[in-house]
Amino acid sequence: MEADFVIIGSGSAGSALAYRLSESGEHTVLVLEYGGSDWGPFIQMPGALSYPMNMKRYDWGFESDSEPHLGGRRLHCPRGKVLGGSSSINGMVYVRGHARDFDHWAENGATGWGYANVAPYFDRMESWHPGPHGGDPDWRGTDGPLHVTRGKRANPLYTAFVEAGVQAGFERTHDYNGEQQEGFGPMEQTVWKGRRWSAANAYLRPALKRENCNLVSCLARKVIVEHGRATGVEIQRGKKIETIRARREVIVAASSINSPKLLMHSGIGPAAHLAEHGIDVVADRPGVGRNLQDHLELYIQQASSQPITLYRYWNVPSKAAIGAQWLFSKTGIGSSNQFESAAFVRSRAGVDYPDIQFHFLPLAVRYDGKVAAEGHGFQAHVGPMRSVSRGRIALKSSDPTDAPSILFNYMSDETDWRDFRHCIRLAREVFAQEAFSAFRGKAIQPTDDVQSDDDLDSFIRHNVESAYHPCGTCRIGAADDPMAVVDPECRVIGIDGLRVADSSIFLRIPNGNLNGPSIMVGEKASDHILGKTALPASNREPWINPRWRESDR
Numbered sequence: 269m270e271a272d273f274v275i276i277g278s279g280s281a282g283s284a285l286a287y288r289l290s291e292s293g294e295h296t297v298l299v300l301e302y303g304g305s306d307w308g309p310f311i312q313m314p315g316a317l318s319y320p321m322n323m324k325r326y327d328w329g330f331e332s333d334s335e336p337h338l339g340g341r342r343l344h345c346p347r348g349k350v351l352g353g354s355s356s357i358n359g360m361v362y363v364r365g366h367a368r369d370f371d372h373w374a375e376n377g378a379t380g381w382g383y384a385n386v387a388p389y390f391d392r393m394e395s396w397h398p399g400p401h402g403g404d405p406d407w408r409g410t411d412g413p414l415h416v417t418r419g420k421r422a423n424p425l426y427t428a429f430v431e432a433g434v435q436a437g438f439e440r441t442h443d444y445n446g447e448q449q450e451g452f453g454p455m456e457q458t459v460w461k462g463r464r465w466s467a468a469n470a471y472l473r474p475a476l477k478r479e480n481c482n483l484v485s486c487l488a489r490k491v492i493v494e495h496g497r498a499t500g501v502e503i504q505r506g507k508k509i510e511t512i513r514a515r516r517e518v519i520v521a522a523s524s525i526n527s528p529k530l531l532m533h534s535g536i537g538p539a540a541h542l543a544e545h546g547i548d549v550v551a552d553r554p555g556v557g558r559n560l561q562d563h564l565e566l567y568i569q570q571a572s573s574q575p576i577t578l579y580r581y582w583n584v585p586s587k588a589a590i591g592a593q594w595l596f597s598k599t600g601i602g603s604s605n606q607f608e609s610a611a612f613v614r615s616r617a618g619v620d621y622p623d624i625q626f627h628f629l630p631l632a633v634r635y636d637g638k639v640a641a642e643g644h645g646f647q648a649h650v651g652p653m654r655s656v657s658r659g660r661i662a663l664k665s666s667d668p669t670d671a672p673s674i675l676f677n678y679m680s681d682e683t684d685w686r687d688f689r690h691c692i693r694l695a696r697e698v699f700a701q702e703a704f705s706a707f708r709g710k711a712i713q714p715t716d717d718v719q720s721d722d723d724l725d726s727f728i729r730h731n732v733e734s735a736y737h738p739c740g741t742c743r744i745g746a747a748d749d750p751m752a753v754v755d756p757e758c759r760v761i762g763i764d765g766l767r768v769a770d771s772s773i774f775l776r777i778p779n780g781n782l783n784g785p786s787i788m789v790g791e792k793a794s795d796h797i798l799g800k801t802a803l804p805a806s807n808r809e810p811w812i813n814p815r816w817r818e819s820d821r
Contacts, residue, residue: 269484270513271296273797274501275521276488276530278303279353280783281770282521283467284393284790287413287474289797290481297481298512299472300488300503303350306468311356313594314459315602320357321346321736327357330525330671332734337679343734345674347523351483352468354523355783358736360464360605361627362416362456363780364390364445364788366612367810368621373775377745379756380802381775381792383810388803389791390784401454404446407808413470414787415460416445419608423576425630425646425707426609430454432701433611437821439813444612448811449779450622455610458783462598467787484512489668491518491534491766493550498766504668517765517797519758520742521790524772528557528661528741529672531753536763545666551762555751559743560659561777562676563625563735565651566688566728568695569632571709572644578606578631579644606630612779613821615652615690620816623653624691625780626698632712645712648695651735652687653779655679661741679732688732689724737782742772757796758789769793 273289275282278301290297303326306312310319311326320326330345348354367383374382394409399418408416421427430452434440439451458465475481486503492511493499500513520527531537535550537557542549572579581590581601594602606629612622632645659676679685692714699708710716714727745752747761754760758767771786778785795802815821 269298269510270500270515271298271482272514272516273297273519274512274514274517275299275519276501277301277353277520277522277526277770278351278468278472278483279348279521279523279770280355280467280786281790281793283352283355283471283475284787285519285521285769285794286481287471288791288794290475290478293478293480295480295516297475299481299483300486300501300512301351301483302485302487303348303353304485306351306356306466309591309595311350311466312463313591313602314360314457314462314464314605315590315594317359317605320350326350328525328671330674333673333675335676335678337677338732339729343676343678345525345734345738346736347525351472352466355458355467356464358783359607359781360457360459361607361781362445362458362784365778365780365785366449366621369776369778373744376775377749377752377756378775379746381744381756384805384807385802386788386792387806387808389788392803393787393791398443401442403443407443407446413474414458415465415470416456417459418454418456419604419606421454421608423630425572425576426628428703428707429609429628429648429698431703432698435701435703436698438611438613439821441612444610447808449612450614450811450813452611453609455607455627457605457607459604462594462603487669488522488530489533490530491520491536493534493536493763493766497764514765517767519793519797520766520768521770523770524560524738524741525661525672525674527768527770527772529663531556531742531760531768532663533666533668536760541662545663547666551760553753553761555743555753557661557741558658558751559740560661560674560676560738561655561740561774562678563651563653563737563777564655564678564688564732565649565735566692566732567647567649567713568692568699569645569647569712570699570704571632571642571712572646572707573709574707575644576630576707577644577646613694614813614816615687616820617816617818619820620812622779624650624694625653626650626695642712645709646707648698649735650691650695652684652691654777655684655687656681657684676734676738679728685725685728688728689721692724692727735781737777739771739774739777739782742768744773744775758793767793767797
């Protein structure tokens with residue numbers, strides 16, 4: 269088995285790479301994926317989103333090490349083990365990230381990855397359908413593979429959340445993926461005609477219909493490097509170990525957890541760490557596995573005084589009816605992820621662009637989505653966007669089938685605690701506005717008696733959870749940056765014929781959910797790999813709040 273390009277991973281970036289690298293018909297492409305089929309209602313029905321990320325069939329089942337600043341808690345870290353990767357088990361929320369996020373990348377060594385450079389790739393990948401809620405059509409793509417839609421927002425709580433934010437003095441935005449991210453407004457989702465529009469549906473299936481693109485079900489054990497050049501991949505199928513040859517390049521797109529792990533098993537990583545496990549060093553890259561980042565969030569829950577929340581469907585007959593309606597017509601409650609209102613705001617004066625994100629849900633539910641909190645309620649998921657805490661991925665052994673050691677080092681900086689306390693108080697302020705008066709019952713969590721900094725810190729320590737946005741572990745940067753893993757064309761520094769293209773290359777975590785930026789990386793990397801001229805830079809200037817120096821709103 270051999271091909272011009274061998275892509276490891278069929279996730280958000282890997283699927284986009286498969287689509288673009290095979291598009292001309294001139295090159296052969298093999299996609300290596302360990303997981304199985306994504307067919308089935310738990311994945312394809314948007315309303316069932318809490319199920320696949322908790323199913324061993326679809327999830328690698330990673331867990332963090334004991335987190336020292338969270339009382340030793342081990343946090344769940346789901347990654348997709350299925351066609352489409354994590355785009356097949358995620359919450360389907362679509363966020364591009366803020367323009368300033370990408371400008372920060374460019375300013376710190378990722379030349380050519382500023383907002384002006386990446387915006388055309390976001391445009392190229394999108395087919396945007398705003399519905400009746402407005403937006404910024406001049407800032408959005410209209411004929412890409414990735415359909416982006418909005419929910420119907422029929423529940424009055426969605427409107428109440430946005431109006432409460434405006435009443436609290438914050439901005440209103442009609443399109444946080446357009447000119448103005450800052451503010452309260454409708455949330456966007458990768459759902460199309462009632463189905464999850466994963467990277468597998470958008471990119472991989474069309475690619476696999478071409479004769480020059482094929483899928484291999486296997487475990488990638490390591491990249492084979494000969495005389496400083498990647499020439500193939502060692503794979504395992506059952507108990508049989510084989511080699512797949514790459515005539516031109518190997519592209520690692522295996523996730524921010526598995527990509528650094530794979531590089532280290534291939535001899536590319538911190539030399540001393542590799543030596544600990546008896547792995548021959550091919551390239552000493554100390555940045556491999558470092559710079560691990562994530563978003564943390566809390567569920568701020570309020571009881572609803574009116575029986576209008578999704579709790580009315582929280583019973584077996586209703587769930588069966590919803591499933592049947594979706595199965596036969598792809599409509600109804602099951603056709604949305606239910607995240608239909610959102611907000612991006614700034615935490616304080618002097619912060620020039622949003623650093624807090626809200627997801628709003630008209631249901632108060634436990635984190636794994638299995639148990640409603642206590643009757644009718646609603647909740648805001650809230651957390652800071654740019655924590656300074658950094659963690660790492662490390663090997664536990666030289667066995668490629670072993671899970672890696674994952675330490676996020678969450679909440680290791682005092683600013684994290686300050687920012688989370690502010691997030692709780694801010695969510696309470698929004699829920700206290702007039703717009704919620706007709707719906708507001710008692711506080712479910714945190715309860716009203718949790719007020720002091722110490723009490724809030726205790727609540728945070730016991731209840732904060734990952735938003736499942738790990739990234740940064742094969743950081744992009746200048747070729748002479750000792751901690752960079754890939755250069756601005758996604759080439760692994762020090763090895764020919766090898767690239768990494770997925771969320772692991774993020775220099776710093778962008779605002780919001782990471783599926784969109786991960787697909788963008790696959791889109792942009794494909795042009796670098798094919799030697800194409802980059803798409804013309806955008807001259808659009810994002811809106812920055814004119815009061816940012818004086819106020820948080």
